[in-house]
Amino acid sequence: MRQIFRDRQLNHDFDRDGYAIVPMLDETDVEQLRDLYNSNTNREFGEGFHTSFLSKDVDFKKLVYQKFAELFNNKLNECLNDYRVLFTHYLIKEPNTHFHFDLHVDATTVDESRHTAVTIWCALEDINEHNGGIFVWKSGHKFINGYRTVSVHNPVAENIRDLVKERGNESSIVLKKGEAIIMDQKLPHGSMPNVTGNRRIAAGLHLVPKDAECIMCFEDKDHNMSVYKIIDDDFYLNGFAGEDSKESSKLEFKSFEMNNWSITSFEDINESNPNVHAENIS
């Protein structure tokens, strides 16, 4: 059985809940990351939510990748069992942003029948429900099947959040500066508005098992998926163009897959029979 976390208790919690919260950066690290963001971007506040992942400035993205690697790698190696960083980014919610992220699941980056990819969301200030905090569907990763693209990533019915709340399965994540939530990439999550007068800056890292092949999926008009292998990890620094990425020379067509998640609704989910957690299949 492959352990994701080196610590047995954390591994158990992560397997059960789909996430774990860990201390990640110290005060000096956090300041370095905030300075890097502020010295390379507009000091004037913008609007809404944005991420450096979609920036056209390849040099800035390289700088972000290198700095995140320098500050996170040791901690990640101590914490996780044989993972590598696929891409990194800043996630920004400008002041007085009423936009919130509804419950969603991030795009598929590996074959999830064999591997567990993880998303790290690290607070660069104290985070709560007033300044763009994250909420999750606790244990929801056990009910998610199927391939997801960067824009088709909501394998659950629209009213799902109400039902998740009713059943007491939503958790609001409160983080201290430097703490991170490490989520199974299949964990449904969202984020609250930022109703404060300050810009919220978080650090995001997406990791895959060291030996995993990375993939990116695209949906065709019949709702089936074409799966492409990423043949160069540099793709995310210089090549990613959302749904238009198919033309990139850093992707290679792999297979067509039938998808079945678009018909999934919460009522169809049999709570007693969630899918088995991929990394626990020996």
Ligand SMILES: O=C(O)CCC(=O)C(=O)O
């Ligand atoms: O940073 C946030 O507010 C939420 C980001 C998020 O949910 C995502 O990138 O999938």
